[in-house]
Amino acid sequence: MTTEPVQYIIWNPEGKTPPRVRFDDPARARAEAERLAGAHLGQAFYICQLVSVTQTGPVTTRELVQPEPPAQPAAGATYRIADLECDTYADVFVPLGEVLTGQKLVDAFLEVDPECARTLADLADGLVDSVLRHHEVTRIGAFRLRRLEQS
Known part of the structure; x- marks a missing residue:
């Protein structure tokens, strides 16, 4: 299994084109979704975490894994x-x-x-x-x- 950094896209069900911009940071994706929602009143913008990608020729699937943050000791x-x-x-x-x-x-x-x-x-x-x-x-x-x- 090949892993890649987790990415996020913003999806608008009323959009006419598929999402193309990817974000590595969920906070940046959220900021962009909020900006888009402000520019397109009444429309919904979903922040979607990409979990895997499947490609043809031959068919392969790669999991996109978000590494579990290490448990931080609560010292001090x-x-x-x-x-x-x-x-x-x-x-x-x-x-x-x-x-x-x-x-x-x-x-x-x-x-x-x-x-x-x-x-x-x-x-x-x-x-x-x-x-x-x-x-x-x-x-x-x-x-x-x-x-x-x-x-």
């Missing part, structure tokens, strides 16, 4: 875990050389709201995995986790 960072239903939160500082874990989230939340911490215990590892993998705010159930700062 502060994270905020919030329970949106109870309107409570706890900040967790992860010193340099340590890694954020679900148990650290639960321990921090136990001091603030022991009742909610029991619910968090079932979700904490999923929150941590999602934030480390995608580097963004994650919400699972009533809980939200985000990185506040990195030192």
Whole structure:
């Protein structure tokens, strides 16, 4: 299997020509889709991630694989875990050389709201995995986790 960098195209179902411009960066594709939507009121512009390409002579298919970002250790960072239903939160500082874990989230939340911490215990590892993998705010159930700062 040959892999190539993932690319994005913008597709307009009302368009008269197939999309030709490809974007390596999803943020640039989004900006272009928003620009096009502003120029063509009432039309939809879809950002499509290309996942494979099939060609003839002989027929071959190449997968276009987006590399999984490596899990970044949460060393030297502060994270905020919030329970949106109870309107409570706890900040967790992860010193340099340590890694954020679900148990650290639960321990921090136990001091603030022991009742909610029991619910968090079932979700904490999923929150941590999602934030480390995608580097963004994650919400699972009533809980939200985000990185506040990195030192």
